[in-house]
Amino acid sequence: MVQFQNVTKKFGGVIAIKDVNLHLNLGDTFGLIGPNGAGKTTIFNIITGNYKPTSGKVYFKHEDITDYKPNKIVELGIARTFQNIRLFSSMSVIENVMIGFHNHINYSFFEAIFRLPRFFRDERNFFNEAREILAILGLSEFESYKATSLSYGNQRKVEIARALATSPEVLLLDEPAAGMNPAESDELANILEKIKKEFDLTILLIEHDMKFVQKVCNKVLVLDYGKTIFEGSPSNMLKDENVIKAYLGDFI
């Protein structure tokens, strides 16, 4: 689905990622792991079009998306959540989800101004669809709450719901389990399993919680200082010498 070909990104003199190759296959739950500053979020920002790579190419379903604008890439079917939660603070939970439907709602500007029948039909249909997504994520009771008044864990779920509303094929999750207690992150793992089946998703996620990664991912890629140091299954990862060095230091 998503493929990186020798992607390098420099910020001035700092090399954020160097010659990274990445293959995300249909149906993968792919974990992106590494110490702070390893370049994980940079990879996300390159996929979503927020950054342009210094060199290398990014492909989505064999289409070169390296120079596409962020909104174009979402339209192609890649949605993301943010590391620091970025919900629309003046809106309710369900309005946040409705924003994700923007490009699927068909009525035009003039149909909205004159309140023609299609306006009411579309608004009603997508309102119900937003409710369905919230039900899947277990957020139904909060639908009319202000999004930023929810608990941290639930705000993360709203971000996922909002991303799902854009009907993505690939979902990028930036530290979805951060700040969750073990019970909450177990629940999240189950939800990811569920939405993956329900929406036919391929998931790429950044995570520091190794238990969570072991549980949900079928493939991982470990980065250190922008370089790939391990790629393979999560169970082999913890035995890998380079990974241990990167996380614990190489003084042992």
Place this chain on the structure above:
Amino acid sequence: MKYFRNLIISIILVLATLFLANKYLDSYLVMILSNIGIFIILAVSYNLINGVTGQFSLEPNGFVAIGAYVTALLLLSNDEKTMQFMLSDPSPLILWMHSSFIPALLISGIVASLIALTLAFPVFRVRGDYLAIVTLGFGFIIRIFAINQDSYTNGSMGLSNIPNEANLISIGVFALISVIVVLNIVYSKYGRAMKAIRDDEDATNAMGINTFKIKTIAFMTSAFFEGIGGGLMASLLTTISPEQFSFMLTFQLLIIIVLGGLGSTTGAIIATFLVLGGMEALRFLDEPNFFTNTAHPGLRMVVFSLLLILIMIFARKGLFGDREIWDKKWFNFKM
């Protein structure tokens, strides 16, 4: 449907009020109400770009000036134009353009929104304070243009004897239309996207929304109604000059929408009544009063400013915040 029932009820109520006010109030009050009507159009449309979309722009005086000049030049007869243009002869374009009242207003709106479209490209390359400076510059450019291009605008002499076709009823109807249109935009996917841009533009982009397009739509709609408001103003006052459209006009609108609450359409309407009505109501302070026998020109502004400061201290986010008068809950999905 509930939406259409509410719509018809409010239209009937507003029209009834307009006719009664026009019939029974004296001409002084009718004039003030007409002025308030124009400012409702301006404030509500300015609020769309500044409050709802959160783009801190300072351009309305430019669009109002464009609307006023276009309407004035469309309404004036050729004889009037040749007589009034003293600094230089009117250009052929000016002599050619002519139309009746309602088309003139619509043309003013369209001209203003087309200029907004071209302006959108440079303006929306920047955000925040920089956007304010770019749009502020636009307002100045329009005014300087009006002063210096004698053959189009008659320079600083301005235009007078503009046919007075605007009255309380027509202004009220236009105000009603602009409020309905703006509310219909706000409560649609476009309005939601505008609010999303105000809250977090990058996240909006990550939802697949073309933020430039949404901002341009807001800007053009805003300019359209500011153009119409300017046209109504020209026709109501029957005389215009470049000095009328200085930054003070923008400033006054800014006071109104901040007082009403940035992002609140009903707040903008109520604040228009408070600000313009309040300025009139405090007029007695300028006159000789009980304590002194001399007049105090400007005293009402002092009192008025103090009142504004007090209101802003107790209502930090304006009277309504970013909510509407009927919003009891955070989200009201009734139509």
